[in-house]
Amino acid sequence: MTDIEKLQDCYHQIRTITDFMPKIALVLGSGLGGFADDIQVVDTIDYKNIKNFPISTVQGHRGRFILGYYNNIPMVAMQGRVHYYEGYSMQDVVLPIRLMKLLGANILFLTNASGGINRNFSAGDFMLITDHISTFVPNCLVGENFSSLGTRFPDMSHVYSYRLQDLIRQTAIELDINLKEGVYVQLTGCSYETPAEIKMLSILGADAVGMSTVCEAIAGNHAGMEVCGISCITNMASGILDKPLNHIEVQQIADRVAPQFKRLVGKVISKLQ
Numbered sequence: 152m153t154d155i156e157k158l159q160d161c162y163h164q165i166r167t168i169t170d171f172m173p174k175i176a177l178v179l180g181s182g183l184g185g186f187a188d189d190i191q192v193v194d195t196i197d198y199k200n201i202k203n204f205p206i207s208t209v210q211g212h213r214g215r216f217i218l219g220y221y222n223n224i225p226m227v228a229m230q231g232r233v234h235y236y237e238g239y240s241m242q243d244v245v246l247p248i249r250l251m252k253l254l255g256a257n258i259l260f261l262t263n264a265s266g267g268i269n270r271n272f273s274a275g276d277f278m279l280i281t282d283h284i285s286t287f288v289p290n291c292l293v294g295e296n297f298s299s300l301g302t303r304f305p306d307m308s309h310v311y312s313y314r315l316q317d318l319i320r321q322t323a324i325e326l327d328i329n330l331k332e333g334v335y336v337q338l339t340g341c342s343y344e345t346p347a348e349i350k351m352l353s354i355l356g357a358d359a360v361g362m363s364t365v366c367e368a369i370a371g372n373h374a375g376m377e378v379c380g381i382s383c384i385t386n387m388a389s390g391i392l393d394k395p396l397n398h399i400e401v402q403q404i405a406d407r408v409a410p411q412f413k414r415l416v417g418k419v420i421s422k423l424q
């Protein structure tokens with residue numbers, strides 16, 4: 152099965168379950184999945200019930216689509232995403248993004264947990280993603296181009312919509328949230344970085360590091376979606392503080408800031424009428 156056949160097959164399977172047409176696609180990162188509780192649910196589809204769909208194996212990632220309304224806005228949320236480090240191809244990793252676009256979503260709202268590289272950040276901060284570095288992971292557009300989805304050489308000069316960036320900044324001010332901004336770099340994982348790697352990434356202009364999101368932003372941009380992203384800085388990256396990193400702590404910080412995160416994302420979505 153080619154990637155496009157797989158995508159179409161997944162789409163048809165979903166269409167046998169629901170005819171719901173979301174306008175917004177939201178990807179919920181580690182520990183941030185609680186936002187889904189505020190959605191007026193129309194349909195829930197477990198990834199494992201979609202044949203050929205890549206399934207997340209990470210703790211704290213539930214693995215389902217939630218289709219429904221947030222303040223009357225039709226949306227689809229991914230509670231859990233798949234990562235490249237789980238062994239899937241980049242084409243598989245971005246399949247859900249393309250699928251949500253086929254379902255009707257034209258706005259892609261990405262969220263994640265990341266390590267802070269910028270020394271002005273602290274654990275628990277939110278960072279508006281203003282740009283990204285994709286150079287350290289395979290590009291999801293390598294291989295046959297699906298011209299029905301997008302062009303062969305898509306422009307990446309503003310992946311993250313200026314309109315949505317402004318909306319997020321404005322909303323953070325209204326909610327009295329101190330929103331940081333910066334460049335997110337995706338690495339493959341799944342080990343955390345060494346201090347030398349973080350120093351390198353800092354020199355290259357990255358403010359936060361993680362193991363997701365960039366490939367999804369590329370796929371969304373390729374498919375003509377309006378993309379935005381917020382990263383939750385769950386820890387300072389390796390070597391910045393003299394402290395080893397672990398996944399449990401990353402999740403604990405994400406849990407702590409989840410209520411504030413829900414308010415920010417919720418208010419931004421409410422403005423997207």
Ligand code: HPA
Nearest residue numbers: 264265266360361362388
């Ligand atoms: N590095 C990579 N990915 C991460 C980190 C980190 O420090 N924190 C959360 N996700």
